[in-house]
Amino acid sequence: MAGAPGATFNPSNTIVNRSLADAFAADIRAWIATRDEAALIRALRSPCSGVPHDVAAAYAVIASRVGPLIDTIGRERLALPAPDRDAVLRFAARVATVNETTEIASHFELPPQTATNDVDSGSPFELAAAAAPDERASVRARQTHFSASALNAYAECSRKWYYRYVCSAVEDPGSSASTYGTAFHAALEDFHAEFPEPSAEHEAAMRTRLEGYVNWAFERFRADFDTAVEVELQKRRAQRTAVRYVDWLLAQATRAPFTVIGREIAANLDLDGFAFIGYIDRLDRDNATGAVTIYDYKTGSIATSAAEYRDKVREFRDFQLPFYYWARTATGDRVTRLALIPLKDALLDVQPISLEVVPVAAPERTRGDAALGTITVADLERARARMIEICRDLTSGALQQFPSTTDPSACTYCAYALACIDKPHDERERFGR
Ligand code: SF4
Known part of the structure; x- marks a missing residue:
């Protein structure tokens, strides 16, 4: 334990500022008024006490076990080097002679505090003036290519899109x-x-x-x-x-015999000047009719019915299969079916969620939970128009805010969840603790 023999103030070179001195004086006054031991121990442990930090901490612990601090110090319960012993006895002597009329700063030899200098002049630190916040600026998408999955991310949570495609904030380790x-x-x-x-x-x-x-x-x-x-x-x-x-x-x-005519094939599409790229998992051609089916393998959770997936497309929450549809149609394929193949659950039969592309909506002949359904060309056209709209927004430079989703399920596997302070509260966790 080291201390300066003659030092009466701040021997451990701790930075002392006005608020510390004020707090010290308040604790001493509390002790004078009510003999509040806790206040006195706080005063002892303050850099203003002149007692080295470790000595003060040790006496605080002993006093909390055996009784009044001043008595504990008086009995010299700790074997200390002479400078430390002097410092703690000096503090005790000052406490013993302080009263309501005592001027605390001079009694404890606190350094003078000035109105403009909160920090002890011997401090190695200078507080800088607070910097003015940056001007709020807009964000412009920097991609040269878009993808359906980027637009899906934007549709799911624009904050997630911002983190992933603008900040590259965290690498998703998978x-x-x-x-x-x-x-x-x-x-x-x-x-x-x-x-x-x-x-x-x-x-x-x-x-x-x-x-x-x-x-x-x-x-x-x-x-x-x-x-x-x-x-x-x-x-x-x-x-x-x-x-x-x-x-x-x-x-x-x-x-219906078929031929797989494409595996992991690149899908490129120019949508009103916005270049899109993606990869189609599997492309089949019906051997009898020549009609093409686009398949997307899904190893995670997906819509459980054709109607549910179609609703996602209609509500602009999923652009994957519409994008593939337009990419293959642009190459001259006659695409008549879009399907998701669920490969997540080993206990279930493989039953694709399949949408037949029809020119106009016909009354549904299947149940709402059926795996087979239809989607109109108009639905796919609306999805395409929305994709262009989103690209325009993202590249306009006008977007200043990227609101977080209101759906907590979107956050479950989000790589940015730890950093995201605005994520919605998940009601399912209410009783989780
Ligand atoms: S944690 Fe949730 S709200 Fe935050 S970015 Fe991810 S999906 Fe969006």
């Missing part, structure tokens, strides 16, 4: 769920390169080869999983789902 999706996509891409025309006659080979492709894909992405156990669990889940995928392929091929 998760085992996203790596599962990446690996499964890769396995199916390889599989359909070998089996572009699935048929019952190749069933055994298809099953064996898909199992191999899944194993190989999960090996390739092994490093992206957190643990070896995670790799195994996710691979087995993919294997079980792959069995159901082949079941569905065979049933589909029996009903």
Whole structure:
């Protein structure tokens, strides 16, 4: 414990300012008025007491156990080097002689405080004047290419879009769920390169080869999983789902033979001067009619019915399949069906959420929860117009604010959740503690 022998003030070089001196004086006055031990201990521990910090802390602890601070100091309960002992005894002596009429600053030899200098002149720090806040400025999207997933992010939560595409605030490290999706996509891409025309006659080979492709894909992405156990669990889940995928392929091929004409193919589209890019998971051509179906593999949660997915498109909450539709239509394909293939749950049969593209809305012949439904060209045109509108907004330079979503479910897997102070409160967590 070190202290300056003759120092009566701030021997440990702690910065002392007006508020510390005021607080010290208030504590001493409280002690004078009510013999408040807590106030006296606070005064002892103040840099204004002249007692080194560690000595003051030690006496505070002893006094809290054995009784009045001044008595504890008087009994010299701590064996201290002479300078520290002198400092603490000096403090006790001053406390013992202070009363209501005492001028505390001079009695405890506090340095003079001036109105303009809150910080002790010996302080190594100078407080700078507060800087004026920056002018609020607008933000302009810097992308040279847009994607449907960027617009989906914007539609889901514009704050999320801002974090991801303007700030690049946090790199999303991904998760085992996203790596599962990446690996499964890769396995199916390889599989359909070998089996572009699935048929019952190749069933055994298809099953064996898909199992191999899944194993190989999960090996390739092994490093992206957190643990070896995670790799195994996710691979087995993919294997079980792959069995159901082949079941569905065979049933589909029996009903209407088809050829896979594209896997992970680039979809480029110019929408009113805004360049869009994306990748289509799978493109099929019906062998009898030549009609094209666009498939998107989904390894996360998706709409549970065709009507639900169509509502998302109509409400401009999902642009993925509309974008693919217009990209392939621009190349001359006759696209008649848009479908999401759910590959998340190994316990469920693969049952795509499928929308037939129709020229005009017809009365629905299916239940609202059916996997099959229709979507009109007008719906897809509105989605396209909205995509252009959003791009205009994002590139206009007029946007100054990016409100956070009001839907707490959007935040569940958001990579920015920790940094986002405006995220909505999730009612489900109300009783979570
Ligand atoms: S935590 Fe929620 S509100 Fe915040 S950016 Fe993410 S999705 Fe938006």
